[in-house]
Amino acid sequence: MDHTLFVSELKKSAHSGDPYPAAWIGTDTLIRIASGHGLSPLKAQRIAIENRILPERYLRNYPSISFEEHLGLTDARVLIVGLGGLGGTILEILGRTGAGFFILADGDCFEESNLNRQLLSTSATIGQPKAHAARQRLAAVNPFCEAEVVADFLGKKDLPGLFERVDLVVDALGGIEFRPVLMEETANAGLPLVTGFIAGTTGLAGTVYPGGKNPSAFWQGEHGQGAECVLGNVATIVSLIATIQAGEVIRILTGKKSGLADKVFLADLDSMTFDLFEL
Amino acid sequence: MSTMKIQVYCFATLSGYAPGDGQLDIHEGATPEDVINRLSIPPQDVKVVFVNGRNQGRDVVLKENDRVGIFPAIGGG
Numbered sequence: 001m002d003h004t005l006f007v008s009e010l011k012k013s014a015h016s017g018d019p020y021p022a023a024w025i026g027t028d029t030l031i032r033i034a035s036g037h038g039l040s041p042l043k044a045q046r047i048a049i050e051n052r053i054l055p056e057r058y059l060r061n062y063p064s065i066s067f068e069e070h071l072g073l074t075d076a077r078v079l080i081v082g083l084g085g086l087g088g089t090i091l092e093i094l095g096r097t098g099a100g101f102f103i104l105a106d107g108d109c110f111e112e113s114n115l116n117r118q119l120l121s122t123s124a125t126i127g128q129p130k131a132h133a134a135r136q137r138l139a140a141v142n143p144f145c146e147a148e149v150v151a152d153f154l155g156k157k158d159l160p161g162l163f164e165r166v167d168l169v170v171d172a173l174g175g176i177e178f179r180p181v182l183m184e185e186t187a188n189a190g191l192p193l194v195t196g197f198i199a200g201t202t203g204l205a206g207t208v209y210p211g212g213k214n215p216s217a218f219w220q221g222e223h224g225q226g227a228e229c230v231l232g233n234v235a236t237i238v239s240l241i242a243t244i245q246a247g248e249v250i251r252i253l254t255g256k257k258s259g260l261a262d263k264v265f266l267a268d269l270d271s272m273t274f275d276l277f278e279l
Numbered sequence: 280m281s282t283m284k285i286q287v288y289c290f291a292t293l294s295g296y297a298p299g300d301g302q303l304d305i306h307e308g309a310t311p312e313d314v315i316n317r318l319s320i321p322p323q324d325v326k327v328v329f330v331n332g333r334n335q336g337r338d339v340v341l342k343e344n345d346r347v348g349i350f351p352a353i354g355g356g
Contacts, residue, residue, distance in 0.1 A: 179354060226353055227353050
């Protein structure tokens with residue numbers, strides 16, 4: 001499709017770089033112009049970046065995230081399974097950074113005991129489905145992002161239909177029970193899985209590629225046997241591990257080499273231990 | 280039998296079993312399995328053992344100054 005007229009209007013409305021190192025355009029202006037040309041905000045974001053005009057909201061990503069890397073993020077399709085402590089913070093970071101499309105899956109509703117650590121939970125969202133709160137938050141944070149919601153707990157049979165529509169899967173589940181299934185099915189679909197898991201003040205994160213090594217030994221046991229059931233989950237380690245996962249997702253989506261393939265990152269905020277283990 | 284010093288780190292629900300300063304004197308030729316027994320950690324609670332940052336299992340022979348990390352099942356999110 002020819003976007004010549006849109007691009008022409010875009011360039012007229014864009015600001016020269018100064019005082020920033022790149023040409024830029026404000027969110028409202030870009031969405032208004034896009035609407036006049038029948039373009040979605042995400043499509044408009046892509047065309048703007050192709051033409052080396054950065055949406056103003058990403059200026060402080062630049063040049064740590066280049067135009068080319070921003071295109072990778074714009075085109076990215078990410079499935080986040082679990083929208084509690086890890087998933088909420090991962091979504092926040094990926095949405096703000098500029099990832100384009102999300103499938104947001106969680107069958108749970110917020111309860112008061114989530115408030116200590118789950119970014120998407122507030123006094124106002126208690127009782128609401130986490131997946132719906134996630135979409136609302138994403139829309140408020142970044143209107144360029146697109147999202148679909150699956151407000152159900154996923155089963156094995158649900159996964160193939162979701163996998164064919166994404167490039168990467170984030171394991172942000174709570175509990176050990178479904179993680180091995182998600183990992184195995186993600187590998188069968190040929191996709192990378194970025195996983196994180198925590199208990200108390202201890203947390204770990206890793207990336208599993210098809211045929212690669214994986215941290216499933218941590219998930220041995222019956223439902224309810226993870227150490228988190230004894231120790232709880234505190235906000236510090238949740239947000240730290242979510243940040244590591246989000247960082248790894250951004251690396252992969254921007255074409256960089258995974259930093260956690262065949263490895264597992266460990267942080268323990270009680271002993272202030274940080275390590276990178278080889279699986 | 281001569282002994283050697285190793286460093287032992289226990290995480291999450293196992294942290295209480297760690298030796299006070301992280302250092303353990305144990306017989307030469309000891310394995311992570313011996314370390315688990317020596318610290319009275321219920322063996323079924325141990326799911327992962329790293330030696331010097333590598334996932335090497337419980338029966339590798341340890342050396343002086345080796346670092347052993349011991350983990351239970353962890354799956355919170």
